[in-house]
Amino acid sequence: MSKRLLLFAATTGYQIRVFADAARRLGMDLTLATDRCHVMDDPWGDHALPVRFDRIAESLETLRGMSFDGVAAVADRPAVLAAEAAALLRIPFHPPAATHACRDKHAARQLYRAAGMRVPWFVRAEFTDDPAKLAVSVPYPCVLKPLGLSASRGVMRANDAAEFAAAFRRIEKMGEKELQVESYIRGREFAIEGLVTAGKFQPIAIFDKPDPLEGPFFEETIYVTPSREAESVQRELIEAGGEAVRALGLSHGPVHIEMRWNSEGAWVLETAARPIGGLCAKALRFAGPAPYEELILRHAVGEDVSGALLEGPASGVMMIPIPKAGVYESVSGGEEAQALPLVEEVVVTAQPGQELVPLPEGASYLGFIFARGESAEAVETALRQAHAKLNFQIMTTLATFRP
Numbered sequence: 001m002s003k004r005l006l007l008f009a010a011t012t013g014y015q016i017r018v019f020a021d022a023a024r025r026l027g028m029d030l031t032l033a034t035d036r037c038h039v040m041d042d043p044w045g046d047h048a049l050p051v052r053f054d055r056i057a058e059s060l061e062t063l064r065g066m067s068f069d070g071v072a073a074v075a076d077r078p079a080v081l082a083a084e085a086a087a088l089l090r091i092p093f094h095p096p097a098a099t100h101a102c103r104d105k106h107a108a109r110q111l112y113r114a115a116g117m118r119v120p121w122f123v124r125a126e127f128t129d130d131p132a133k134l135a136v137s138v139p140y141p142c143v144l145k146p147l148g149l150s151a152s153r154g155v156m157r158a159n160d161a162a163e164f165a166a167a168f169r170r171i172e173k174m175g176e177k178e179l180q181v182e183s184y185i186r187g188r189e190f191a192i193e194g195l196v197t198a199g200k201f202q203p204i205a206i207f208d209k210p211d212p213l214e215g216p217f218f219e220e221t222i223y224v225t226p227s228r229e230a231e232s233v234q235r236e237l238i239e240a241g242g243e244a245v246r247a248l249g250l251s252h253g254p255v256h257i258e259m260r261w262n263s264e265g266a267w268v269l270e271t272a273a274r275p276i277g278g279l280c281a282k283a284l285r286f287a288g289p290a291p292y293e294e295l296i297l298r299h300a301v302g303e304d305v306s307g308a309l310l311e312g313p314a315s316g317v318m319m320i321p322i323p324k325a326g327v328y329e330s331v332s333g334g335e336e337a338q339a340l341p342l343v344e345e346v347v348v349t350a351q352p353g354q355e356l357v358p359l360p361e362g363a364s365y366l367g368f369i370f371a372r373g374e375s376a377e378a379v380e381t382a383l384r385q386a387h388a389k390l391n392f393q394i395m396t397t398l399a400t401f402r403p
Contacts, residue, residue, distance in 0.1 A: 003069040003301045004029045006085065008078035010053060011036065014279055015074055015293065022294035028301070031068070033059075033081075053077040056084050063088065070300030072253070076103050076150050079273045092252040092302070094196070099273045101248050105147050105180045108248065108271065115247035117240070118267050121183040127176070131168040134181070135161035141184040143215070144168060146176040150270075151277065153363045157184060157215025167216075174361060185269070187262030189213045191223060192241045193276050193284065193292075195299055197306075199251045201242040204292075205284055205310060206234055210380055217359045222383055223283060224316035224376045233261055240266035254296055279347060279368045283317040286310055316379040318387055320348075320366040322358040328366070329393040337389035342373040342382035346390070356394060366392060 005028050009016050016032065023030035033049040051059035054077075063085050071093045073082035079099050086093030101107045106124045113119045121139055124147075144167045146154040154171050158164040171179055191207040207223040227234050241257045254275040260267045275281060275296060284292040287309040299305045328350040338346045348367035350356065356366075371382040 002027050002029050004031070004067065005070040005072065005297060005300055006031050006033055006049075006063075006066075006068045006082075006089075006091075007072050007074070008033045008051070008082040008085070009074040010034065010078050011074070015281060018281070018291055018293045019072070019074075019297065022291060022297055026294065026297060028297060030297075033063070033078075033085075051081060053081050056081055060084060060088055070297070070302070072296055072300045073274050075274060075277065076272055083273070093300075094250045094253050094273045098249040098251070102250075102271055102273045103148060103150075105145055105270065106178075109180070109182075111247045111249075112244065112268060115243060117243050117247060118265055120185050120267070123181050124178060125181055126178050127168075127172045131165045132161070134168070135164040138164065138181050139183045140164075141215075143182050143184050144171060145180045145182065146171055146174065147178045147180055148176065149174075149363075150272065151363055152218040152220060152359060154179075154360050155218050156360055157218075163216070170360070184215075185260045185262070185267050187260040187267070188229075189269075190227065190229075190237055190259045190261065191276070192237060192257040192259065194241060194245075194255050194257070195295075195305065196245055196250050196252055196255055197299070199246065201238075201245045201255070202306060203238050203241060204295075204308075206237060207283075207316075208376065219321050219359045220319055221321055222316060222318045222380060223280065224314065224380050224383075225283070225310075226312065226314060226376060228376050229261070236266045237261060240268055241271075244268045244271045253300065279349070280317050280319065282345070282368075282370055283315045284310065285315070313374050314376045314379045315370070315372045316376070316383055317371075318369040318383040320368065320387065320390070322356045322362060322364070322366055323392070324356075324394060324396070325358055326356055326394040326396045328352060328354045328356050329395055331366075331393070332391045333389040337369070337386035340382060340386050340389070342371045342378060343386045344370045344372050346370075346386060350392075 033051045071082050071086045071091050073079040083096040083099040109122050141159045144156050156167040158167050189209040193204045195202045205225045206227040207225050208227050211221050256272040256276050258269040281292045350366045369386045371379045373379045
């Protein structure tokens with residue numbers, strides 16, 4: 001009898017189709033739970049369950065009495081509902097309290113500190129507070145972070161009181177209710193992808209982020225694996241990742257951990273109870289070949305994937321940043337970029353007529369570039385060369401100039 005798996009996702013794009021294809025190969029029966037059923041391009045049959053990620057109790061009633069062998073989730077809000085559903089259906093997954101903590105930067109910092117982990121100075125604030133008073137009480141440089149957003153959205157560095165007040169008001173206009181202020185952590189940035197089984201952290205890959213992320217905004221661009229850092233640094237990063245998993249109480253499923261490292265050691269920035277986002281998972285391929293999504297499905301239904309081998313020698317992805325606000329028209333140079341050595345694929349996800357909003361307000365990219373080669377250095381070079389070939393036409397409109 002085939003295994004039944006429930007996948008929670010807010011979107012119905014590329015990664016969901018990869019999960020569907022992986023389930024078919026594995027002989028699994030995959031059901032999608034989404035809040036986008038009315039626009040869904042369902043690639044495996046009309047099996048979707050309608051849920052609302054902001055209405056957990058109501059959504060759980062939709063699932064009550066059903067039977068599944070595993071649960072998986074794509075993105076942060078779906079992971080919270082997946083945890084609640086797994087608890088209801090008695091399926092292994094991350095506990096609800098842990099997934100809620102992953103989405104709350106302040107709660108996560110408190111748990112890290114209680115566990116004796118290295119944490120920066122931090123304080124929670126509301127937009128009813130006076131930014132001028134807050135500005136004289138924080139260390140500089142500092143970073144302002146909306147509590148409920150992810151993917152660097154709304155995250156801004158301030159070097160003095162004037163920059164603090166400007167960042168505070170800018171985040172307030174994004175509609176957030178609370179934010180966290182932290183002392184700025186210097187150092188190089190990394191991402192660790194991993195799986196957790198019965199509370200034990202299994203690192204899958206350490207991604208170097210070779211571009212300096214020093215502010216005022218923190219837009220991610222290039223991820224490359226394996227890491228080029230010394231073994232001692234990689235060991236510290238993995239140890240800190242395991243500490244974060246234990247501190248948050250994560251127990252079963254994928255995790256994506258953002259970290260920094262400096263002379264003091266490893267610092268966990270954020271931990272997410274879900275896999276790496278969007279198309280970026282294509283940078284991870286396992287022996288078979290098999291996509292990362294296949295590994296996640298096998299793990300979700302209880303298979304032992306501890307021996308999974310990541311294909312190399314090196315791979316990477318570039319998230320193509322939005323250079324300016326406006327309306328996307330077209331791109332040229334795609335064929336030239338695709339033809340470069342080591343470049344596997346150039347994917348432009350922006351659509352003609354789409355309004356583009358860069359960070360800190362925006363939450364998307366123009367597309368993705370993937371490369372694979374003999375070394376991390378060669379992969380990084382290929383990604384940069386491919387990006388240089390692309391010429392995006394973005395029309396600036398009067399609507400772009402908003403107060």
